[in-house]
Amino acid sequence: MNVLIVGSGGREHSLAWALSRSPSKPGIFGLPGNPGIAELGENLPTDMLDPSTVLQAVRETRIDLVVVGPEAPLVDGLADALNQAGVRVFGPSAAAAEIEGSKVFAKDLMERYGIPTAGHQVAYDADAANRIAAGVGYPHVLKADGLAAGKGALIVQSRAEAEEAIDAMMVKKQFGDAGARVVFEEFLEGEEMSVFAVASGERYVLLTTSQDYKRAHDGDRGLNTGGMGAYAPVVTWNDTLAEHVCTEIIEPTLLAMAREDRPYTGLLYAGLMVREKKARVVEFNCRFGDPETQALVPIIDGDLLELLWEASDPAIGKRPLPECAHDGRTAVCVVLSSGGYPGKVTTGHTIHGIEKAREVSGALVFHAGTGMDKSNLVTRGGRVLNVVGVDRTLPAAQECAYVAASKIEFEGVFCRRDIGWRGLEALSARSNSES
Ligand code: AMP
Numbered sequence: 001m002n003v004l005i006v007g008s009g010g011r012e013h014s015l016a017w018a019l020s021r022s023p024s025k026p027g028i029f030g031l032p033g034n035p036g037i038a039e040l041g042e043n044l045p046t047d048m049l050d051p052s053t054v055l056q057a058v059r060e061t062r063i064d065l066v067v068v069g070p071e072a073p074l075v076d077g078l079a080d081a082l083n084q085a086g087v088r089v090f091g092p093s094a095a096a097a098e099i100e101g102s103k104v105f106a107k108d109l110m111e112r113y114g115i116p117t118a119g120h121q122v123a124y125d126a127d128a129a130n131r132i133a134a135g136v137g138y139p140h141v142l143k144a145d146g147l148a149a150g151k152g153a154l155i156v157q158s159r160a161e162a163e164e165a166i167d168a169m170m171v172k173k174q175f176g177d178a179g180a181r182v183v184f185e186e187f188l189e190g191e192e193m194s195v196f197a198v199a200s201g202e203r204y205v206l207l208t209t210s211q212d213y214k215r216a217h218d219g220d221r222g223l224n225t226g227g228m229g230a231y232a233p234v235v236t237w238n239d240t241l242a243e244h245v246c247t248e249i250i251e252p253t254l255l256a257m258a259r260e261d262r263p264y265t266g267l268l269y270a271g272l273m274v275r276e277k278k279a280r281v282v283e284f285n286c287r288f289g290d291p292e293t294q295a296l297v298p299i300i301d302g303d304l305l306e307l308l309w310e311a312s313d314p315a316i317g318k319r320p321l322p323e324c325a326h327d328g329r330t331a332v333c334v335v336l337s338s339g340g341y342p343g344k345v346t347t348g349h350t351i352h353g354i355e356k357a358r359e360v361s362g363a364l365v366f367h368a369g370t371g372m373d374k375s376n377l378v379t380r381g382g383r384v385l386n387v388v389g390v391d392r393t394l395p396a397a398q399e400c401a402y403v404a405a406s407k408i409e410f411e412g413v414f415c416r417r418d419i420g421w422r423g424l425e426a427l428s429a430r431s432n433s434e435s
C-alpha cells in the first residue's frame with residue numbers, strides 16, 4: 001500500500017513515522033514533505049493547495065490513501081477533489097472542515113445542538129463590534145472568524161484593548177477576509193487539553209489526550225506561537241472525564257455534522273477547557289494538532305494506518321473501527337526553535353547532532369522547519385525540530401526529551417525548558433493528597 005502525507009511539518013513527519021511502522025509496510029510519500037519524511041520514503045515537490053496537481057501526483061505514484069495534515073487544503077476542498085476522483089482520503093470535506101474554517105459556523109453549531117462552549121456574540125462590522133465591546137465584561141476573547149494561522153484569537157483585558165483589536169482585525173484587515181466577521185467569546189478558565197477523535201461519520205475512536213504549550217517562554221509567558229511543545233497523556237484526564245467528553249461533546253458534534261449534511265470523516269480535534277470535571281469547547285480543528293501529534297503517535301498501541309484506512313472507507317457500512325489504545329507510556333515533545341521566533345528569524349543555519357539525539361534511549365527526532373542546502377541539513381523556519389522523549393513516567397519522558405534536545409545544535413537554537421509542567425504539578429498535587 002502507498003500512503004501520501006500532505007504537509008511539510010513535524011506533525012506530518014510524525015504521522016509518516018507512525019504509518020511507516022504499520023505491519024502492512026506501506027510505501028511512504030510526502031507532499032511536499034520535508035527531509036525527515038524523505039528518510040522514510042519519497043517527497044513529491046507539489047503545491048498542496050492545487051488539487052489538480054495533487055491528483056496528478058497521486059495517480060503517478062499509485063497512492064492508495066492520502067492523509068491530509070494541515071487545515072488550509074481541507075478548507076479549500078482537497079478531500080472533495082480527491083474523493084470525487086475515487087481516491088481514498090483521510091480528512092474532511094470542505095463543508096465539514098468549516099468546523100475549523102469558520103468560528104461563526106462552529107459556535108452556531110454548538111449553540112444549536114447544546115454542545116458546551118463559551119457564550120458568544122458575532123459582529124459583522126466594526127461599529128457593531130465596538131457596541132459589543134462596550135457591553136461585555138473583561139477579560140474577553142476576540143476571534144477572527146476565518147483561518148488566521150493560529151494567530152486569530154486575542155485575549156483582551158479592557159474595552160480599550162478590544163477596540164484596538166477590532167481596529168486591527170476589521171478596519172486594518174490584519175487577517176484579510178478572515179477578520180470580516182469577529183466572534184466575541186466569554187473568557188474560560190481551567191486546564192486546556194486537546195482531544196483527538198478519528199471519525200467516520202458518527203463512528204469514532206478516541207486517541208490519547210495531549211496538552212500543547214503555546215506560549216513562547218517558560219511559565220506560559222510571552223507571545224502565542226504555533227506550539228513550543230506538548231505532552232501526552234494529560235495527567236488529569238480520566239475515565240469519568242472521557243465519558244463526559246464523549247457523550248457531551250464528541251458524539252453530539254458528529255451527530256450534528258451528519259444532521260447538517262456535512263458528515264465528518266477525518267480527525268476531529270476538540271480543544272477543551274476543563275474546570276471542575278466539566279469540559280467546554282474552546283475550538284474545533286479539522287485535522288491532527290501540531291505539536292500534539294508528535295507526542296501522541298509514539299505512545300499508540302495499535303496500527304494507526306489500519307485505523308485511518310478503515311475510517312476513510314466510504315463503504316465502511318457497519319464495520320467497527322479498529323482500536324488504537326494508549327500503550328501506557330508518556331511522551332514529551334520539545335520544539336527546537338530559531339532565535340527570535342515567533343518574531344523574525346534567520347534561516348539557513350547548519351543543523352548538527354540529530355543522530356546523537358536519536359541515540360538517547362527513548363528519544364525520537366521529527367523534522368519541522370528544515371531543508372537541504374546541497375547535502376547540508378539547514379534551518380528553514382521558526383520551529384525547526386521536534387524532540388520527543390518517551391518513557392514510563394512523565395518526569396522520565398521529560399528528562400529523555402531534554403537530554404536528547406541538548407545534543408542538537410544550530411545557530412540561535414532555543415526551546416522552552418518546562419514542557420509538561422502542568423502534568424508534573426498535577427502529579428505532585430496528587431501525591432501530596434495521598435500522603
Ligand atoms: P483558537 O484560535 O480558538 O484556537 O484560540 C487560541 C487559544 O486562545 C486557545 O488555545 C486558548 O489558549 C485561547 N482561548 C481561545 N478561546 C478562549 C476562551 N474562550 N477562553 C480562554 N482562552 C481562550
Ligand code: GLY
Binds near residue numbers: 150288289291
Ligand atoms: N496545537 C494547536 C493546533 O494544532 O491547532
